[in-house]
Amino acid sequence: MMRRCLTFVVAAAVQLASLSCLALGVWLCARHFPSVGLLPGVVLLALGALTLPRPPALPREATRLSRAEAPALHDLAGRVSAALGLPRPRVVAVDDRLDAASGFDGVFRRRYLRIGAPLWAVLDGRQRIALLAMELARNGTGDPGRAPVTGWVDRSLGELEALLEPQRDESLRALQDPAIVAASSTRMGSQMTGNQSLVWVAELLLFPVVWVVRGAVGLLRRAYVALQRPAAVRALHAADAAGAGLAGSAAVRDVLAIRALAPSIATVLRRDARAGDHAGADAAALRRGPVGPVVAAWPALVAQIRAAQPSPVDDDPAAYPPSLTRRAALLADAAGDPALDLDTSATDAELEPIYRRVVRDLRTG
Known part of the structure; x- marks a missing residue:
């Protein structure tokens, strides 16, 4: 308290x-x-x-899907929200990341759900339910970083600290080069030397002030984050537990493991899309829907990656935010069967244009 x-x-x-x-x-x-x-x-x-302090906004690169464009995805998010006892998200968006997020958009704090199309494509039905439950539950676990008063300050302090970060001014460094100063002085007499001295004096006077202000802002931000940390970690673990209650602990652990291996998975998916060898797209995978042979092969590729490269272990209890592998290790086994067992195959047809765009970007990016 x-x-x-x-x-x-x-x-x-x-x-x-x-x-x-x-x-x-x-x-x-x-x-x-x-x-x-x-x-x-x-x-x-x-x-x-x-x-x-300004409210966070949904990133511009995310593609917003209306209910008419993706009725199955909206209905799925609504049913998971109802099972959690939370309002359904007002905005559902998709992007090209191997990740997912949720939160509140704008001044009016509209609930949003942002899903990475590649991540959605590699998950099975139960894992997709776990992903939605974990993300949507974070809006109802009392996370101070998502509150309207306390949640906006860290973002503003971070932007100010980044703005005060000393940057190397190439033009200023060029003016301070002795050879350039000597050449300029020869052509223009003492005028350049006087201007150069003025630049140096201004830099010497401003740098300590900027350094002190940035240090004060950074110290304030770190103290503020330290105050929020216990409540934020509890909220994160509560969201994981909520996902385990709806989809099962095994599904939540699978999602966390896949997200922890996102850099390796992205490299393999890019290589597969460029090579055109999609042997992993067996008949069972192709029956998932009109996702194409490239996307249909991704679950088998991810299974191979997980078998060959286990998730990195990070058991540091002081790490903030806690690593994905630590979250998986602390997750207790949910008692009984998962509360939700929904069919998510209809969402693949709705996301087919996004899948095609992701494959095109992987081939050309």
């Missing part, structure tokens, strides 16, 4: 500071315009705009 209160206090302080910077910046810019207060006013406006 104390951590939750401190998290809320820090989030409220960051939001209040952002609004204060915006208000003070507007006042300095408008007071006796134009005046010497214009420059600090613009700086405060920029700082307030950068640190003002």
